[in-house]
Amino acid sequence: MNTIPAGTAHTAAKVVAGSLERRDDIGLGELRDHLPMTRRRLRPGQHLYRSGQPFTALFLVNVGCLKSCELSDDGREQVTGFRMRGDLVGVESIGLPGCTCDVVALDASEVWELPYAPMLSACLRVPGLQARLTWTLAEEIRRDRSWMLALGTLGAERRVASFLLDLADRHARLGFSASHFILRMNRTDIASFLALKHETVSRVLSRLQERGLILVERREMRILDAHGLRDCVNGDEPATMH
Amino acid sequence: MNTIPAGTAHTAAKVVAGSLERRDDIGLGELRDHLPMTRRRLRPGQHLYRSGQPFTALFLVNVGCLKSCELSDDGREQVTGFRMRGDLVGVESIGLPGCTCDVVALDASEVWELPYAPMLSACLRVPGLQARLTWTLAEEIRRDRSWMLALGTLGAERRVASFLLDLADRHARLGFSASHFILRMNRTDIASFLALKHETVSRVLSRLQERGLILVERREMRILDAHGLRDCVNGDEPATMH
DNA sequence: CGGCTACTTGAGTATTCTCAAATTGTGTGG
DNA sequence: CCACACAATTTGAGAATACTCAAGTAGCCG
Structure with a gap:
C-alpha cells in the first residue's frame, strides 16, 4: 500500500x-x-x-x-x-x-x-x-543563514511552505520522490524548527491543503502544486477562482 | 565628553x-x-x-x-x-x-x-x-545556532536584552567597557537581526530604560543592571516595588 | 537654515499564541 | 482480539504580542 x-x-x-x-x-x-x-x-x-x-x-x-x-x-x-x-x-x-x-x-x-x-x-x-x-x-x-533569513522575513504560512519545498528538494537529491514522502518528524519538531507552535503548523498545513497545494494526512505528505508553494513563499496571492 | x-x-x-x-x-x-x-x-x-x-x-x-x-x-x-x-x-x-x-x-x-x-x-x-x-x-x-535558539524561543523584550548582553560581552572581550558603549548599527539593523521591526526595538529599549536596566540615548548605551537584563532574558519577572 | 534620516511614540490591526476540547492512531495488557 | 491509556494531531475561541500606519521630534550635513 x-x-x-x-x-x-x-x-x-x-x-x-x-x-x-x-x-x-x-x-x-x-x-x-x-x-x-x-x-x-x-x-x-x-x-x-x-x-x-x-x-x-x-x-x-x-x-x-x-x-x-x-x-x-x-x-x-x-x-x-x-x-x-x-x-x-x-x-x-x-x-x-x-x-x-x-x-x-x-x-x-x-x-x-x-x-x-x-x-x-x-x-x-x-x-x-x-x-x-x-x-x-x-x-x-x-x-543556517538561509533559515535565519526565512524565519526573519516570512510569516507562518510562508515558512511552512518553504520548509516543505526544502524537504522535497532534499528528497529529490537523494533520489526519492519530491512530491510524495513521509514526514519523519512530528508537528512539534517542525514547529520548533520554524519558530512556531505546533497548532500553527497544523493550521497552516490544513490551509495549504484547502488551497490544493498539498495533500497531507498525519505524516504522509503529497506536494500537489510545487509551483503554487513557491508562489506562496514568494508572497504571491493565490489566484482567485471565479 | x-x-x-x-x-x-x-x-x-x-x-x-x-x-x-x-x-x-x-x-x-x-x-x-x-x-x-x-x-x-x-x-x-x-x-x-x-x-x-x-x-x-x-x-x-x-x-x-x-x-x-x-x-x-x-x-x-x-x-x-x-x-x-x-x-x-x-x-x-x-x-x-x-x-x-x-x-x-x-x-x-x-x-x-x-x-x-x-x-x-x-x-x-x-x-x-x-x-x-x-x-x-x-x-x-x-x-548562528545560539541566535536561532534565541529567536525561536524568546519574545521581543528578551531578544533585545539578550542582544545587549551579547554586545556588552563582546566589548568586554575586546577590552572595552561592557557597561558603556556606542551602538554602531541603527535600530533597523538591530531589528532585522532580531527578526523584529524597528518600532518594536525602539519601544523595548524605552521599556528597559523605564525599568532602570539600561540608559539609552540614540546610539549611546549604558548597561545599568546587567544582572537584571540577564533575569529578563531568563524570563524572570521584574520584582514589583511597593 | 532647510532637508534629510533616524528615532520615538501612539492607536488600531493582524498574526500568532494560549488554552481547551475533540479526534484519531498506536501500543499494551488482559 | 478487544479495551484502554497515551501520544499526536486538529480545530475553535479568546488573548497577547508584534506589526502597520501615522505623526511628531531630534540630530546631522550641506
Whole structure:
C-alpha cells in the first residue's frame, strides 16, 4: 500500500554516492580507506549524543533521519535542523571538549562514526580532504543563514511552505520522490524548527491543503502544486477562482 | 565628553591579540608571516563585498564594525550578524564561486584581506592553522545556532536584552567597557537581526530604560543592571516595588 | 537654515499564541 | 482480539504580542 521508499534507501545509493563525491577531490564517503570508521545504528527516539557529552567524533548519516536540538541553561529548546543521508552531524561541537546540542534519531537510522582527531590528521595526508571538510562547514553555515533569513522575513504560512519545498528538494537529491514522502518528524519538531507552535503548523498545513497545494494526512505528505508553494513563499496571492 | 573608546581601539590591542592567539597553536593574526595579506579600509556605509561578487578571500576585522546581510532572490533581506575586531568575515562563501551575502561597514573600519587559495595551502604547511580555521568555522556555526535558539524561543523584550548582553560581552572581550558603549548599527539593523521591526526595538529599549536596566540615548548605551537584563532574558519577572 | 534620516511614540490591526476540547492512531495488557 | 491509556494531531475561541500606519521630534550635513 505504501509505495514510499523507506529508510533503507537502497535504490538511491548510486545517486547519493554521486552527490557526495561530485564536489572536490575526495568525498567524505571515501574516508573508509583512511580512517577507522565504525557503524552505529539508532532506534527512533534514541540519542546519537547529548549536550555535555565529550566530543570525539563526527557522524555521517547513512540511513534515516535525525534532529539536532539546541538547548539553553534555563531549559529552552530549539530544533536547529533535520539531518538525512549524506549529512555530516556534530560539526557544531568541533574544537570543544563537549557536545553543545542533542542529536536524536527520528527514525531507525544508521550513521558512520568518524573519530575527529584521526580525521584532522588525515586532512594533512589526503589531498582535498581538508578543502572538503571546510566546504562542508561552510555549507552548514549557509544552510543556517538561509533559515535565519526565512524565519526573519516570512510569516507562518510562508515558512511552512518553504520548509516543505526544502524537504522535497532534499528528497529529490537523494533520489526519492519530491512530491510524495513521509514526514519523519512530528508537528512539534517542525514547529520548533520554524519558530512556531505546533497548532500553527497544523493550521497552516490544513490551509495549504484547502488551497490544493498539498495533500497531507498525519505524516504522509503529497506536494500537489510545487509551483503554487513557491508562489506562496514568494508572497504571491493565490489566484482567485471565479 | 565622550569617554568611550572609538573605532581605533589602540588601547585594547594587547588584550585582543591575547584573545586571538589564546586558542590553538597559531592565531589567525600570525598569518602575516605565511600569507600575502593586504589591508583594506572602509568608510561607514561602504560595502566590503556584495552578493554575487567573486569569492577570493576571507577578511579579518581589525578595526570597526560591519554587518552581514543575507539576501533572497525576491528582495527579502536579513542582517545575520555584526562583525567586530578579531572576527573572520566571508566564511559563508567558502567553496563557492561567488559571495552569498553583502557585508557593509557600519563604521570606519579596517580589515586584513586573506586570499583564500594561499590560505588553504598554508594550512598544509603551518601546523595548527588548519585546526584553527576549522575551529573558527565551527564557532561561527555555534554563534548562528545560539541566535536561532534565541529567536525561536524568546519574545521581543528578551531578544533585545539578550542582544545587549551579547554586545556588552563582546566589548568586554575586546577590552572595552561592557557597561558603556556606542551602538554602531541603527535600530533597523538591530531589528532585522532580531527578526523584529524597528518600532518594536525602539519601544523595548524605552521599556528597559523605564525599568532602570539600561540608559539609552540614540546610539549611546549604558548597561545599568546587567544582572537584571540577564533575569529578563531568563524570563524572570521584574520584582514589583511597593 | 532647510532637508534629510533616524528615532520615538501612539492607536488600531493582524498574526500568532494560549488554552481547551475533540479526534484519531498506536501500543499494551488482559 | 478487544479495551484502554497515551501520544499526536486538529480545530475553535479568546488573548497577547508584534506589526502597520501615522505623526511628531531630534540630530546631522550641506
